[in-house]
Amino acid sequence: xxxxxxxxxxxxxxxxxxxxxxxxxxxxxxxxxxxxxxxxxxxxxxxxxxxxxxxxxxxxxxxxxxxxxxxxxxxxxxxxxxxxxxxxxxxxxxxxxxxxxxxxxxxxxxxxxxxxxxxxxxxxxxxxxxxxxxxxxxxxxxxxxxxxxxxxxxxxxxxxxxxxxxxxxxxxxxxxxxxxxxxxxxxxxxxxxxxxxxxxxxxxxxxxxxxxxxxxxxxxxxxxxxxxxx
Amino acid sequence: xxxxxxxxxxxxxxxxxxxxxxxxxxxxxxxxxxxxxxxxxxxxxxxxxxxxxxxxxxxxxxxxxxxxxxxxxxxxxxxxxxxxxxxxxxxxxxxxxxxxxxxxxxxxxxxxxxxxxxxxxxxxxxxxxxxxxxxxxxxxxxxxxxxxxxxxxxxxxxxxxxxxxxxxxxxxxxxxxxxxxxxxxxxxxxxxxxxxxxxxxxxxxxxxxxxxxxxxxxxxxxxxxxxxxxxxxxxxxxxxxxxxxxxxxxxxxxxxxxxxxxxxxxxxxxxxxxxxxxxxxxxxxxxxxxxxxxxxxxxxxxxxxxxxxxxxxxxxxxxxxxxxxxxxxxxxxxxxxxxxxxxxxxxxxxxxxxxxxxxxxxxxxxxxxxxxxxxxxxxxxxxxxxxxxxxxxxxxxxxxxxxxxxxxxxxxxxxxxxxxxxxxxxxxxxxxxxxxxxxxxxxxxxxxxxxxxxxxxxxxxxxxxxxxxxxxxxxxxxxxxxxxxxxxxxxxxxxxxxxxxxxxxxxxxxxxxxxxxxxxxxxxxxxxxxxxxxxxxxxxxxxxxxxxxxxxxxxxxxxxxxxxxxxxxxxxxxxxxxxxxxxxxxxxxxxxxxxxxxxxxxxxxxxxxxxxxxxxxxxxxxxxx
Numbered sequence: 001x002x003x004x005x006x007x008x009x010x011x012x013x014x015x016x017x018x019x020x021x022x023x024x025x026x027x028x029x030x031x032x033x034x035x036x037x038x039x040x041x042x043x044x045x046x047x048x049x050x051x052x053x054x055x056x057x058x059x060x061x062x063x064x065x066x067x068x069x070x071x072x073x074x075x076x077x078x079x080x081x082x083x084x085x086x087x088x089x090x091x092x093x094x095x096x097x098x099x100x101x102x103x104x105x106x107x108x109x110x111x112x113x114x115x116x117x118x119x120x121x122x123x124x125x126x127x128x129x130x131x132x133x134x135x136x137x138x139x140x141x142x143x144x145x146x147x148x149x150x151x152x153x154x155x156x157x158x159x160x161x162x163x164x165x166x167x168x169x170x171x172x173x174x175x176x177x178x179x180x181x182x183x184x185x186x187x188x189x190x191x192x193x194x195x196x197x198x199x200x201x202x203x204x205x206x207x208x209x210x211x212x213x214x215x216x217x218x219x220x221x222x223x224x225x226x227x228x229x230x
Numbered sequence: 231x232x233x234x235x236x237x238x239x240x241x242x243x244x245x246x247x248x249x250x251x252x253x254x255x256x257x258x259x260x261x262x263x264x265x266x267x268x269x270x271x272x273x274x275x276x277x278x279x280x281x282x283x284x285x286x287x288x289x290x291x292x293x294x295x296x297x298x299x300x301x302x303x304x305x306x307x308x309x310x311x312x313x314x315x316x317x318x319x320x321x322x323x324x325x326x327x328x329x330x331x332x333x334x335x336x337x338x339x340x341x342x343x344x345x346x347x348x349x350x351x352x353x354x355x356x357x358x359x360x361x362x363x364x365x366x367x368x369x370x371x372x373x374x375x376x377x378x379x380x381x382x383x384x385x386x387x388x389x390x391x392x393x394x395x396x397x398x399x400x401x402x403x404x405x406x407x408x409x410x411x412x413x414x415x416x417x418x419x420x421x422x423x424x425x426x427x428x429x430x431x432x433x434x435x436x437x438x439x440x441x442x443x444x445x446x447x448x449x450x451x452x453x454x455x456x457x458x459x460x461x462x463x464x465x466x467x468x469x470x471x472x473x474x475x476x477x478x479x480x481x482x483x484x485x486x487x488x489x490x491x492x493x494x495x496x497x498x499x500x501x502x503x504x505x506x507x508x509x510x511x512x513x514x515x516x517x518x519x520x521x522x523x524x525x526x527x528x529x530x531x532x533x534x535x536x537x538x539x540x541x542x543x544x545x546x547x548x549x550x551x552x553x554x555x556x557x558x559x560x561x562x563x564x565x566x567x568x569x570x571x572x573x574x575x576x577x578x579x580x581x582x583x584x585x586x587x588x589x590x591x592x593x594x595x596x597x598x599x600x601x602x603x604x605x606x607x608x609x610x611x612x613x614x615x616x617x618x619x620x621x622x623x624x625x626x627x628x629x630x631x632x633x634x635x636x637x638x639x640x641x642x643x644x645x646x647x648x649x650x651x652x653x654x655x656x657x658x659x660x661x662x663x664x665x666x667x668x669x670x671x672x673x674x675x676x677x678x679x680x681x682x683x684x685x686x687x688x689x690x691x692x693x694x695x696x697x698x699x700x701x702x703x704x705x706x707x708x709x710x711x712x713x714x715x716x717x718x719x720x721x722x723x724x725x726x727x728x729x730x731x732x733x734x735x736x737x738x739x740x741x742x743x744x745x746x747x748x749x750x751x752x753x754x755x756x757x758x759x760x761x762x763x764x765x766x767x768x769x770x771x772x773x774x775x776x777x778x779x780x781x782x783x784x785x786x787x788x789x790x791x792x793x794x795x796x797x798x799x800x801x802x803x804x805x806x807x808x809x810x811x812x813x814x815x816x817x818x819x820x821x822x823x824x825x826x827x828x829x830x831x832x833x834x835x836x837x838x839x840x841x842x843x844x845x846x847x848x849x850x851x852x853x854x855x
Contacts, residue, residue: 061442062442065442082328082348083348086298092298098324098325098327099320099323099324099325100272100325100388100391100393101320104391208326208352211326211442212326214441214442215393218392218393218395218441219391219392219393220392222391222392223391226392228390228391228392230389230391230395
């Protein structure tokens with residue numbers, strides 16, 4: 001009788017001990033939680049930040065490419081827009097590396113600020129792109145849905161990049177350099193040919209710039225995280 | 231002279247042209263740049279297709295212009311890419327820049343240019359195939375054997391720095407097979423194949439794709455021979471299968487054991503014997519007719535709500551307690567629409583009660599306010615449902631019925647029973663089949679006979695219970711059947727022989743009478759048939775409803791009612807039929823007949839020509855004879 005009671009007690013004590021130890025262990029072993037937006041001292045690792053950024057940039061370029069192809073197929077056939085879309089991107093004023101050697105020679109802080117500049121330059125055009133595509137007659141859903149998604153993901157990528165910059169070289173107050181876009185009046189032209197060319201040009205530049213950002217980020221990730229040994 | 235010179239010049243020109251044409255020499259055809267490709271996003275090559283060269287040696291030059299620059303360059307390297315190609319090395323390649331490239335073909339005759347081609351190196355990346363594809367068979371001791379495939383990325387692609395990210399795909403097949411088996415390998419440079427056929431020779435290939443480019447060509451085939459003793463033990467699979475099937479068998483055995491009987495009955499349902507719900511055959515033996523018939527009550531069968539819908543009205547013969555079929559006048563109904571329920575709470579109890587009034591229908595075109603001689607409890611019952619055809623005062627029939635009343639007694643007993651028909655307070659006629667059965671039973675007087683009849687009528691009774699809901703035609707058909715059935719059984723029984731005694735028969739259209747009740751001494755309580763015309767929406771066509779009723783064509787001398795046979799009811803042979811015989815007009819006898827005010831006295835009666843299939847009267851007439 002007595003032994004039974006004591007064994008029961010021992011059992012419950014053991015259970016309690018196990019429970020407490022589990023809680024403690026879980027707490028220490030658990031991976032760092034994803035940072036809620038606005039948290040200041042969040043400890044997401046740089047590797048995770050870069051992984052997420054690369055996934056986003058890859059996704060954004062895929063969407064841009066599809067959107068451009070869709071528009072080209074549907075509206076731009078036989079209009080010879082490509083001949084006019086030479087040297088007409090608003091971000092060409094930003095100096096960006098034009099091949100692999102140049103990109104590898106640029107210091108990663110500079111490259112990061114270039115990326116940030118391009119991303120910021122696209123905030124405004126993407127917003128207006130969504131508005132104007134919506135206003136198109138028979139707004140094609142394939143284009144509109146992608147435009148909306150790109151606008152959303154671009155904002156998230158910008159936030160992620162700012163976090164990366166905060167971790168790679170914290171404390172540096174960078175100048176927010178970006179290109180101003182002034183193509184809105186062309187998007188709203190009454191003349192259909194002019195308006196369609198404005199859209200074509202915008203989508204063409206978006207496809208190119210999203211590819212640039214994707215390439216630079218992948219370079220940076222392999223350089224910073226994997227020490228150029230991807 | 232001038233003419234000669236001119237013609238000579240012309241001649242020479244023509245000759246020159248001719249010789250040229252004969253030689254086939256002409257301007258070179260327009261060349262076409264058909265492909266530009268970059269293997270690693272650092273260099274690129276363009277190839278062109280020459281046009282017709284005009285039979286003259288043609289020189290091709292490639293010129294290009296870059297986006298953002300104004301001057302035109304010439305191709306830096308015509309050799310590296312092979313014939314008719316231009317190779318742009320790293321120095322001359324800019325990514326994210328549009329090149330405008332043109333090829334010029336020049337020969338003796340002149341030159342022609344291709345269409346300009348706009349090229350952005352970003353979008354023309356197509357790498358070389360992966361290299362060093364190796365195959366290795368591994369047979370570890372404690373796990374399954376597999377084929378290990380390894381490869382390396384193409385040499386030119388810079389994957390280490392992340393400039394290009396490659397994804398791979400391998401495919402393999404046994405040498406003789408027709409289809410390749412493809413596997414996606416992601417970014418890894420090795421792959422394991424587990425399912426292989428021993429004794430076969432396998433061929434393997436791999437190719438790759440950059441993150442935003444095109445798939446490369448397949449690498450050259452590598453082959454490997456799988457040895458014959460390459461065993462692929464799938465014992466675990468068999469064990470799993472065996473265990474699963476054992477479990478399933480156990481479950482089935484257990485289910486069968488528990489529910490064996492119900493399963494058997496589910497699979498092989500027992501053949502139902504004839505049975506009436508609520509019908510207890512023991513009661514029959516005991517002779518407790520009331521309980522028996524209450525069991526057959528109209529609660530379900532037919533449903534009370536449909537009682538009013540019944541197109542068939544039965545002659546209800548109530549033998550209960552030997553009561554007079556002429557209850558007190560007090561039972562008469564105040565007016566239309568009074569349900570019989572207040573007399574008999576269970577209107578379809580199937581019990582003929584002494585409350586059933588005898589009814590004589592009144593002329594149908596008489597105003598309802600007229601004291602109709604008959605109660606039509608049934609009609610009143612149905613008055614609740616205006617759409618039924620039973621709610622009408624039996625005006626047209628009243629006179630005829632009255633006229634026939636005297637001759638109705640089959641047994642020729644007291645004509646005083648006729649007043650039964652005139653009494654106001656006969657119990658409500660039951661329009662359900664059970665009342666018929668009732669009647670028959672009572673008429674026959676013996677439980678045994680009654681049960682026999684009931685049994686016979688039951689089956690038919692059961693059927694109409696369904697048809698009652700369906701509508702007039704159905705009901706009529708069913709009833710006709712049952713009528714015919716009854717008529718057959720009772721055929722040799724009573725024949726209502728019409729007699730010529732039709733006192734004060736006026737020329738009136740034939741009207742229907744429902745025999746509401748038959749007393750023990752053979753008096754028939756008749757209900758005027760409700761007039762379908764009076765006011766509800768016709769549910770059924772008149773001919774159909776007419777089937778339910780036995781139309782009394784005339785009354786014969788010995789108090790026999792001549793019932794008119796329905797034209798369509800072939801089996802109503804025993805009936806005589808004068809379809810259009812003028813119904814006798816019955817003397818109105820207000821003193822004796824208590825006619826409830828019928829609902830909606832119709833202005834025009836509907837003639838029930840064609841008689842009926844309702845043979846109940848014969849049934850019990852027989853018994854009374």
